[in-house]
Amino acid sequence: xxxxxxxxxxxxxxxxxxxxxxxxxxxxxxxxxxxxxxxxxxxxxxxxxxxxxxxxxxxxxxxxxxxxxxxxxxxxxxxxxxxxxx
Numbered sequence: 404x405x406x407x408x409x410x411x412x413x414x415x416x417x418x419x420x421x422x423x424x425x426x427x428x429x430x431x432x433x434x435x436x437x438x439x440x441x442x443x444x445x446x447x448x449x450x451x452x453x454x455x456x457x458x459x460x461x462x463x464x465x466x467x468x469x470x471x472x473x474x475x476x477x478x479x480x481x482x483x484x485x486x487x488x489x
Contacts, residue, residue, distance in 0.1 A: 414464060415444055415447075415467070416440055416444070418443065418447075418464055418467050418468050418471060419439075419440045419441070419442075419443030419444035419446075419447065419471055420436065420439050420440040420443055421443065421468060421471075422442075422443030422446060422447065422467075422468050422470075422471025422472045422474075422475055423438065423439030423440055423441065423442035423443035423444075423446065423471065423475050424439045424443075425472045425475075426439075426442060426443070426446065426471075426472050426475030426476045426478075426479060427439055427442070427475070427479070429472070429476060430476055430479040430480070432479050439475075442471075442475040442478055442479065443471040443472075443474075443475050444471070445474065445475075445478065446470070446471045446472070446473065446474025446475030446476070446477065446478050447467050447470040447471035447474050448474065449474040449477060449478065450470040450471070450473040450474030450477065451470050451474075453474075453477075454470070454473075
């Protein structure tokens with residue numbers, strides 16, 4: 404839809420990078436810029452999917468940022484669990 408408040412690709416990369424950086428700082432994880440962007444974008448998709456089951460929906464760039472941070476934290480925690488990180 405043209406009138407919907409969706410985030411474009413460039414904004415998704417920028418917001419994903421910020422979300423991944425924030426999650427990396429919160430989880431005290433040492434990840435690079437590229438991985439931060441990937442964590443933020445994939446994290447936003449994961450969090451939106453999981454929170455959708457609870458009836459919680461995010462919209463716009465701020466919602467995408469919040470979902471990205473939550474999802475990236477989940478992904479970092481899962482990686483640590485499977486990797487057996489300290």
